[in-house]
Amino acid sequence: MKAEILCVGTELLLGDIINTNAAYIARELAAIGIDVYYQTVVGDNDGRLKDSLTLAFSRADVVVMTGGLGPTYDDLTKETVAEYFHKEMVMDTASLGSIEGFFKRLKRPMTENNRKQAMMPEGATIFPNSNGTAPGLAVSENGKTAILLPGPPSEMQPMFQSSVLPYLMGFSDKVLISHNVRVFGMGESRVEDALHDLMKNSTNPTIAPYAKEGEVTLRVTASADTKEKCEEMIAPVIGRIREVLGQYIYGIDVPNLQTAAVTELIKKKVTVATAESCTGGLVSERITQVPGASEIFGCGICSYANEIKHRVLGVSKETLAKHGAVSEQTAEEMARGVRKLSGADIGVSTTGIAGPGGGTPEKPVGLVYIGIDSEKLTTVLRLNINYHKADERMYIRHMTAQNVFKLVLRALENY
Amino acid sequence: MKAEILCVGTELLLGDIINTNAAYIARELAAIGIDVYYQTVVGDNDGRLKDSLTLAFSRADVVVMTGGLGPTYDDLTKETVAEYFHKEMVMDTASLGSIEGFFKRLKRPMTENNRKQAMMPEGATIFPNSNGTAPGLAVSENGKTAILLPGPPSEMQPMFQSSVLPYLMGFSDKVLISHNVRVFGMGESRVEDALHDLMKNSTNPTIAPYAKEGEVTLRVTASADTKEKCEEMIAPVIGRIREVLGQYIYGIDVPNLQTAAVTELIKKKVTVATAESCTGGLVSERITQVPGASEIFGCGICSYANEIKHRVLGVSKETLAKHGAVSEQTAEEMARGVRKLSGADIGVSTTGIAGPGGGTPEKPVGLVYIGIDSEKLTTVLRLNINYHKADERMYIRHMTAQNVFKLVLRALENY
Structure with a gap:
């Protein structure tokens, strides 16, 4: 089954929302498992709306529309759909009743134009709106189905879940399952090069790569009669991807690296503390983004000044004088210092040149040291993060934090 | 002039982004002043892309396209546009040079498929990409213009500002100048209510409000023959907005609250230190986003655990036991503690319930205390941040940080 999405609203068209x-x-x-080949946005204009609807039905069986169900004169979606299907508009008394009830609950007067929201194309299936006044609806005839939903996401989404999905599932007998393989440390073209044969020949399951901010996600999707069948088809494909990408994979269906790391820390009951310089608190901020992080994280020190590195974290004055704040030695002492201060199992540290200023030929912008100190492992990772970009500073900090979490995940293999 | 927007990408079509x-x-x-009547999204499929382009040009003079400029075999936008305009694809040596330079700086091998990104339709105007490898371009013939831009917003937006706007302005002989008035602490509808008359009658300069994450930006734009004339027209409008919104304005043309605060701290040579609980490092992270922050910031403590609040910041055990970690008293002692520890002029602190768990009837999710301690002012701000949203935790932390910077700006009025 083919579908199109047609969103109606001048505020969308002008980019206001x-x-x-x-x-x-x-x-x-x-x-x-419903294919979508086109999404269109059109304003509240009856001619262009009718053209768009006609075009969409020339290409698809189902057109899902949002917006234009409101009470005002420029809300025309229902009327346009009724015209397309040659239907009369009739009053739906059930809808009228719930609109009246909605205003009663809000203790607001119901204006005359709200009655318009209860007028429906004859024979339409009505989707009640529990979060607003405009009911949704479907009109279906001769293999063409229009689904009309209110524009506000807070009304549209619950209606989609409670009414539209059951309505659409009535049309199909296939199930679709996807899993996301999360990859860090390998660019999109290198991932595609490595998986070229596997991806090129993938039809069911399909493998689709998405790149974002130094990460690649591979979405593996199978379609079959049952969920179980889908999973059976997906498993060997993910197995093959694992063989090729190995350690670059940090998780399946996890939202990001910090969640993968914090989840693993919680699971293994290992606590962590952070000592940050160039990342300025980004690592602790990301750790604490994850609900429940307090189980494994209690202390983060942002020692931006050398004096704080020395006085709070105990980095020796000699180290700072001899090797500088951005050095392997300082990173190591910072990690050890915060571990000691906090009593955590693992101490991690960052120190580097995030730019735009502060770089020298010996220590250029993008040079970063990440320290990790634990009973089982003490090591410093040296990185040269280079990305010619307007927000290079943000990128260097982001990639530093990403590498911290990757390193924590690796350290946790020993626990 | 009529334009359409045509976004290319299977990940858009599938709703992944x-x-x-x-x-x-x-x-x-x-x-x-360019009208847009349609926006379309289509996948990386040559037939449907060509159909969409043909349809768009049947209705509009300019088609602005995003996506499909990448190095892989399914990136087809340039090829499709070349076909539409009957142009050959030729190697653009300047683009090739900058792509090679990009990889050299990254110290990564350039794969063969990256060369594809330098192939351009003959006679195209090239828009350099300072933030990625895919240059943008425009092809214009017989009154039809296609503008092709990379998909990632971090590449597309700067390119739009630096290359596309000047290119489009070349079609006209006017100059356009905008200034952004940044507003915090007042919702979009209240701002619009307050400025209703001013906004309703604005034609040149125009006043356009954009709301995002608890902030409102008013963009004031004038069009005239010269820059100077534009500025003359804009100045009284901004003056009028200042009269109405007063202290809710935190800056003109500043990118965000933390930049406004850090800039003012640097200007007044006032140092700050942070003690964070519920924000988990977000405040120090935002301070250090601003280049040069080290002049006024040296020490941030993320005291997520009570023990660290006591041991590192000196919050008394009695306070923690009697009032709890989320309390006015704790906020005050944290701010004082970090000021003392660091020797900074101002200490700021955050403690609150960011959710999703941890709320009680007395201390619900969204209750936040912000402490500030300095020689001139010691105060605690209590906030109830409520936002019924899937990412409430992030929103509460974000709004807490925003309020910290607003409070720092206010405190700086005394310096």
Whole structure:
């Protein structure tokens, strides 16, 4: 089954709001095996709306529309769909009742134009709206189905889950399952090069790569009669990807590196403390993004000044004078110092030149040391992070934090 | 002039990423008076891409496209545009040079498929990409113009500002100048209510509000023959906005609150130190995002555990036992403690319930105390941050940090 998404609204067209509805609906449709080939945004204009609807139905069986169900004169979606299907608009008394009830609960007067929201194309399937006044609806005839949903995501999303999904599942007998393989430390082109044969020939399961901020995600998707069958088809593909990418994979279906690391720390009951210089608190900030982080994290020191490195973390004055703040020795002493101060199992540290200024030929922007200190392992990783980008400073800090979590995950293999 | 926006990418079509590019481009085009009637999203498929391009050019003079400029075999935008305009693809040596330079700086091997990114339709205008490998370009013939931009917003947006706007302005003989008035602490509808008359009657300069994550930006844009004329037209409008919004304005043309605060700290040579609990390092992370922050920031303590609050910051055991970690008293002692530890002029602290767990009827999720301690002022701000949203934890932490910077700016008025 082929579908299109048609979002109606001048505020979308002008960019006043971002179209999160299209992404949400696309994801939901993909998950139940309905192909989407086009998404369109059109303003509240009856001619262009009708053209867009006609075009969409020339290419697809189902058109999912959002917006234009409101009470005002420029909300025309229902009327346009009724015209397309040659239907009369009739009052839906059930919808009228719930709109009246909605205003009663809010203790607000119901204006006359709200009655318009209960007018429906004859024979439509109505989707109740538990979060607003505009009901959704579907009109289906001769193999063409229009699904009309309210624009506000807070009304559209619950309606999609409770009414639209069951309505659409009635059309198909396939199940679709995806898993996301998360990769760090290898660029998109290198990943694609390495997996070229596997990806090129992938049809079911499919393998799709997405690159973002120094990470690659491979989405593996299978379609079959049952969930179990899908999983059976996916498992060997992920196995093959693991063989090729090995240690570059940090998790399956995890949202990010810090969640992978914190989850593993919690699982193994290993505590961590941070001593940050160039990342300025980014590592502790990311650790504490993860709910439950307090189980394994209690202390982070952002020792931006040398004096704090010495006085709070105990980095020796000799080390700072001889090797400088950005050095293997300082990174090691920072990690050891914060471990001692906090009593944590693992101390991690960062020190480097995040730029834009501060670089020298010996210590250029992007030079970063990451220290890790624990009973089982003490080591310092030296990185040269170079990325010619307007926000290089942010990128260097981001990549430093990413590498910290990767290093913590590696250290945890010993626990 | 009529334009359409055509975004290319299977990851958009499947909803794996939200299409922020369309909104960004729509807003930018609207600001220079170019009408957009349709936005379309299509996957990396040559037939459908060609159909979409043909359709778009049947309705518009300019088609702005994003995505599909990457190095892999399924990136087809340039080839499709070349075919549409009957152009050969030729190697652009300047682009090849900068791609090679990009990889050299990264010290990574350049794979063969990256050369593809330097192949361009003959006669195209090239837009250099200072943030990635794919240059943008424009092809213009017989009154039809295609503008091709990379998909990642971090590459697309700077390119739009530095190359596409000047290119499009070449179609007109006017100059366009914008200034951004940054507002914090007042919601979008309140801002619009307060400025209703001013905004409703604004044509040149225009006033456009953008709301994002608890902030409002008012973009004031004038069009005239010269820069100077634009500035003359804008100045009284910004003056009027200042009269109405007063202290809610934290800056003009500053990128964000932390930059406003750090810039002011540097200017007044006032140093700051942070003691964070619920924000987990976010405040120090944001301070150190700003280049030069080391002049005014040396020490941040993330005291996530009570023991660290006591042992490192000197919060008394009695306070913690009697009032709890989330309390006015703890916030005050944290701020004082970090000021003393660091020797900074101002100590700031955060403690609160970021959720999702940990709330009680007395101390619900969203309750946050911000402490500030200095020679001139010691105070604690109590906030109830409520936002019923999937990423509430992130929002609470974000709003806490925002309020810290607003409070620092206010404290600096005494210096």
